Amino acid sequence: MQVAYYENFAEIKKKIWSMFDNAVKDRSSPFRIPVFICGNQNDLDGRIVVLRKSDQINYLVQYHSDIRSDKIDKLKANNNAAMLFYDKEEKIQVRLKVECIINHENEITKESWSKTQHISRKCYLVDNGPGTESNIPTSGLKPELDNFDYTKKQSEDGYKNFTVIQCKIKSMEWLYLAAKGHRRARFDLENNKDYWLVP
Template identity: 30%
Template sequence: MFETLEDVRRDCANRLIRAAKDRKVPMHTPAVVTSDVDARTMVLREFDAEAWTLRFHTDTRAPKVAAIEADPRMAVLFYDKGAKVQIRVRGTGRILRDDPVTQAAWEKGTNFAKRCYLGKGPGAVSQVPTSGLPAAFEGVEPSDEDLHPAWDNFAVLLVELEALDWFYLAHTGHVRAQFEREGGEWKGRWVSP
């Protein structure tokens, strides 16, 4: 199935492309780890196979934004139980606020999704269970005009990949490969699982 390192690298790219496009695949919601050793599940919005970047959306008020801006080292863990494939990546994160990439991402989103950025910031304390949304938008799609204040809270997290670790679980014996980015090229090697 995976006879060459190029087969593996291509498999990584194809899985990440599909993960960004298909919300039903397990790799659509990977675990994202910041340098402060905090992890969270995020939705993969895009994988650019040319630049080898991952795109996520975030709230500018989220603690992870400050952590990334202080130390941009990041890791992302993807796992597909059915395929028995795990992909771990390391890279450098950047928070894009008022940027063409951010603007394009904002414009592609639905108003229902954008309403998340109208509420109180992530981690805001409450005395009762809360979505953090203003009461007027609980279960309600806001208008374009209602969303103007939300734009200031929206950002893109772009992760430029620098290392890949691909792990295939097989009953005949697990297989593992690692890749490091050197300049614009990926250098791979087989390693023991």
């Protein structure tokens, strides 16, 4: 059976955005945990993040992080980044080129923080930032915080570290693996142009 998005640009874009939208809601979706890649010419790094928002109108996806994370300094020096998604069942890979906006202690972080779950706030309560070296194996948390035994008031301490990275999509690349012939397309969202590519 041929899928509607096999050879149709509009259907492909519809499919990609439906996969992003679904990933924000569905914890088991493979698109929920893309690889986010940033850096400079000599130091590029990828890491898994959790997709927290998808906004087709503004060509935006976003995730949360700690303001002390290494990637923040990298993004301040170069806000161009890439994101990589793969869904094995759907046989679809999506690659994004994005431009990032770092949000810290503003209306956007306020709104997202209010929606975070109590247990998720734990990530932002570590004394020293992610990537800090330690003499012992550690979660980075004080023992009383490590067992989720913190109050809502204590969890508010994490807000000062909470960061929302908005990724404005410049282009998307789609690869679909199919026995009868793979298909690949690129969407230049800045110039509103669609291209077929040899897979």
